[in-house]
Amino acid sequence: MINEGKYSILGVNVHAVDYDFAVAKIISAAETKSPCSVSALAVHGVMTGFMDSVHARRLNGMDLVVPDGQPVRWALRWLYKKRLTDRVYGPNLTQRVAEAFAERGLSVYLYGSKQEVLNKFAQNLTQRFPELKIAGMEPSKFRRLTEYERTELADRIKASGANAIFLGLGCPRQEIWAYEYRNLVNIPILAVGAAFDFHAGTLPQAPKIMQDLGLEWLYRLIQEPKRLWRRYVILNPLYVWNIFLQYLGLKKFVPGVPDGSERIESYG
Template sequence: MLNQGKYSVLGINVCAVDYEFAVCKITSAAKNKQPCAVSALAVHGVMTGFMDRTHARRLNGLDLVLPDGQPVRWALSWLYKQQLPDRVYGPNLTLKVAESLTKEGLSIYLYGSEKETLNKFAHNLAQLYPGLKIAGMEASKFRRLTEEERLELVERIKASGANAVFLGLGCPRQETWAYEYRNLLGIPILAVGAAFDFHAGTLPQAPKWMQDAGLEWFFRLIQEPKRLWQRYAILNPLYLWNVFQQYLGLRKFAPKMPNGDEKLESYG
């Protein structure tokens, strides 16, 4: 189990941990019904905080920000000599946490995505882990919720008895949601985005060699060029340039912590 602490990558506190530590922390919080907001960030996720100070404070208010993308893991190595055995990839973490919760007899609530994807995701999880308890699930409304809707959602999740929430709203909406609902729900929230589609079978994953080489972004670009080309054409070079400046000491990126100005922005 590896936990080397948190390190600023462009002002976002990324945890230098392995799968075992993350699964253990999430499972422990689920058993004890304690809040634990978790997100696995690739380059795009880090850059959403880099370009938005309010969102940076939200990200730094999460309990675990994990190095989902290889370039984020590499940044921990370049900047801080943190040699992690692997990245902590959100879709893999999802399955490892589901397996751990199944062994403990704990339940999950699935929130986000579309109804068809949710049904397939739940079915495939049940096939993989027959004892897994799915306390409830509901699709995203794809809009900002009213205050009344927010409170009703909290009550539905609490009433289900779920020990943890698997959240799939896409970046950065899911991180905002996890930050805002952390204390309202008081249980782990695992923001895993594309894991819903990957494990539902509605979106293909990149081959392992591309993942290991840090080329997963290119595979996804080929799959969804119209939606993703601007993200990768602009954000990837900008990320590398700023990490290079941080490495040389030309710029310092002090993490911005929550100050109470980050509320009531989430979509549902």
């Protein structure tokens, strides 16, 4: 189990941990029904904080931010000599947590995406882990929620008895949601995005060789060029350049911390 602390990558604190530590932390919070907001960040996720100081403070207010993308893991090594043997990939983390929940009789609430994706996701999870309890699920409304809707949603999740939430709203909306709902639901929230589609079978994953080489972004770009080209063609080079500046010490990236002034987005 590896936990080497958290380190600023372009002003976003990323935890140098492995799967075992992440799962153990989530299970501990789930069993005691304690708040624990978790995000698996790839380059795009880091860059949302880099370009928005308010969102960076939200990210830095989360309990655990794991290096989902290989370039994020590599940055921990280049900048801080943290030689993690693997990234903590959101879809794999989701499966490991689901397996641990099944073994312990814990339940999970699925929130986000579309109903048809949720149905397939839940079906595939319970086929693989028959003892896993799905306490409830509901799709995103794909709009901002009113304050009343926000309160009702939190109450529904708490009433379900769920020990944790698997959250799939896409970056950065899911991180905003996890930050805002952390103290409303008081259980772990795992912002795992594409894991919903991957495990539902509605979106294919990149071959492992591309994942290991940090080229998963290229595979996804080929799949959805119109939706993703700005994310990858613009943000990836910007990420590399600023990591280079941080490495040389030519630019400092001081992590901001939550100060209570963060915007309430209430997106659901």
